[in-house]
Amino acid sequence: MFGRKGSKDERLEMLENKVYKEMMYLVYTVLTLSIIYKYIRYGIGPGEASAVLEISLLLLLSLYSIVRYKKLQLFVDKAEEYNARHKMKYSTFNMVIGGVIGLGLALLFGINSAVNYADTTAQSIYYFFLVFGVSAVIYMVPLALLSGIVPWLAERKAEKLRLEGESED
């Protein structure tokens, strides 16, 4: 077990993993910046159409990580670790993050409508609040719920495992 024949240098492996992690951050950043650039350059409808590849890649990467996290029970471990160290629950924290992203999107769409489609100041204000309100309902609530559901399930599983562990003791 400890002979280490044919094993790789753990420090090198750890450093390589660190580089892969940084590479992933870089890929996420480049894809996100590309989407933002296309939204700004081509507007909301055509921007989405021209950023299909970037959006698909982000979705694919997210889906892959969700599947891997699920298989390795990482969500459960993360929930347990987070709840042990913080006052706010892991699911609540994720819901807040999802809600804030939704709020950001709603603000972005509201500002975009006010700036690009209104002719007068009064119309700008009306368009902003109208689009912001509708976008908030469309994005904020579902994003908050979607972000919170997996951590909430993970918390339940962590609690179940904890109770099982306690009963075994």
Add this chain to the structure above:
Amino acid sequence: MKINRVKAARQEKKLSQQKLADEVQVTRQTISLIEVGKYNPTINLCIAICRALDKSLDELFWPEEE
């Protein structure tokens, strides 16, 4: 991190960093960093180093009392 006693044990056994590194299947740089306390090895590597140097975990890695 406190400097451990790997270097002293290695010198006592008249092994070079490279030779010890070859024995435990890591790079010389890893041994060097462990000796100066800049890399915390896993328990598996600690045990492999202990075996190569004929020492116990306590003798090499347990921090000395203040």
